[in-house]
Amino acid sequence: MTYDFKDLRQQHDLPTVVGRYLELRGSGGGWLMGRCPFHEDGTPSLGVSRTSGSWRCFGCGRKGTVLDFISYLRFDKPLDACARDEIDQVVAELGSSLAVPVPAPRPAATTTRPTMLEGPAQLALHLAARLYHTTLLASGNDAKSPLVYLRSRGFSDRTIRQQGLGYATGGMLASVLRSEGVGIEAGQEAQLLDAEMGRKEFFAGRIVFMDLDRSGRVLHMIGRRFAPWLGDDSVKYLGLRGASKPLYGYAQLDRRPSSKPVIVVESPPDRLTAVQAGIDAVAVCGTALSNEHAEQLSRLRRPLRFVPHNDESGTGCEAVLRWRDVVGKGEIVRLPEGIKDLNAFVNEAGFQNWLRRIKSVC
Numbered sequence: 573m574t575y576d577f578k579d580l581r582q583q584h585d586l587p588t589v590v591g592r593y594l595e596l597r598g599s600g601g602g603w604l605m606g607r608c609p610f611h612e613d614g615t616p617s618l619g620v621s622r623t624s625g626s627w628r629c630f631g632c633g634r635k636g637t638v639l640d641f642i643s644y645l646r647f648d649k650p651l652d653a654c655a656r657d658e659i660d661q662v663v664a665e666l667g668s669s670l671a672v673p674v675p676a677p678r679p680a681a682t683t684t685r686p687t688m689l690e691g692p693a694q695l696a697l698h699l700a701a702r703l704y705h706t707t708l709l710a711s712g713n714d715a716k717s718p719l720v721y722l723r724s725r726g727f728s729d730r731t732i733r734q735q736g737l738g739y740a741t742g743g744m745l746a747s748v749l750r751s752e753g754v755g756i757e758a759g760q761e762a763q764l765l766d767a768e769m770g771r772k773e774f775f776a777g778r779i780v781f782m783d784l785d786r787s788g789r790v791l792h793m794i795g796r797r798f799a800p801w802l803g804d805d806s807v808k809y810l811g812l813r814g815a816s817k818p819l820y821g822y823a824q825l826d827r828r829p830s831s832k833p834v835i836v837v838e839s840p841p842d843r844l845t846a847v848q849a850g851i852d853a854v855a856v857c858g859t860a861l862s863n864e865h866a867e868q869l870s871r872l873r874r875p876l877r878f879v880p881h882n883d884e885s886g887t888g889c890e891a892v893l894r895w896r897d898v899v900g901k902g903e904i905v906r907l908p909e910g911i912k913d914l915n916a917f918v919n920e921a922g923f924q925n926w927l928r929r930i931k932s933v934c
């Protein structure tokens with residue numbers, strides 16, 4: 573059973589649930605107050621806000637949502653979105669009749685495109701990779717340049733070069749292809765140019781992550797939304813049209829059996845953060861693991877460490893629990909509380925210790 577935490581929070585009125593365990597009285601500012609069950613409370617110091625759906629104790633400092641309240645009662649800690657047994661118990665205590673089962677997600681579509689493009693289309697992909705990479709390196713030191721952005725996310729120039737990271741301005745690919753004698757049809761076949769609109773570039777305004785094999789050939793690209801004119805509604809990570817997103821980094825892995833761990837993350841920047849720190853990693857590029865990716869991972873004879881995003885909604889953990897179920901092996905390693913994702917962790921104290929732990933957890 574998987575749960576939608578947001579739905580659960582909305583379906584269980586906080587004052588009603590808390591009111592089952594302690595007496596609540598109205599106070600100023602929309603707060604209801606009661607004696608905190610988590611510490612020796614002489615005066616009512618636990619406040620419940622119906623409007624925000626949150627509670628906090630002004631005595632002991634514990635706080636959270638309705639789910640955290642039950643979790644504190646049962647386990648003396650806030651809800652751990654990765655601890656399925658605990659979540660089941662919390663939901664049961666809230667009232668199992670109101671638990672909201674979420675249908676199991678359908679696996680993402682399997683690839684409709686061969687692993688390697690051939691002929692002119694493959695050449696177009698390589699030319700685009702080279703163009704995007706040089707464009708990124710030349711994007712300057714202006715605060716709004718994609719290069720400065722990538723550096724600010726902790727990536728060294730060495731990583732940027734080794735991984736061939738790029739940026740698509742959106743106005744140059746067609747003329748580069750023509751001047752190299754490849755023709756824009758090849759760019760259209762590789763899905764880099766829009767077949768109907770001719771010169772329109774698919775990755776315009778995006779930072780481009782290259783999915784490379786071990787010899788440096790470009791197999792695929794993933795474009796991350798960057799230019800403000802793309803708007804917040806546009807897809808954050810886009811794969812080439814006509815192909816499912818790759819398991820980014822898989823083609824670079826040493827697939828011989830070994831005890832060296834491979835970590836599995838959601839986003840391309842998280843994967844590069846791990847690679848830069850000397851740990852092999854792959855990124856799912858979203859929360860949906862396709863059957864093909866699951867097979868690739870389960871065949872890999874190396875230890876797997878799944879690292880979920882720490883998001884309040886718990887979707888990162890939910891996704892990773894599903895991945896591990898489908899793959900059938902691997903350990904889940906949590907980031908410290910308050911750290912959103914691996915990339916956000918790179919410049920924080922404790923990163924090196926955490927990396928050592930990743931290497932040793934079995």
Ligand SMILES: [Zn+2]
Pocket residue numbers: 608609610611613618629630631632633634
């Ligand atoms: Zn308290």
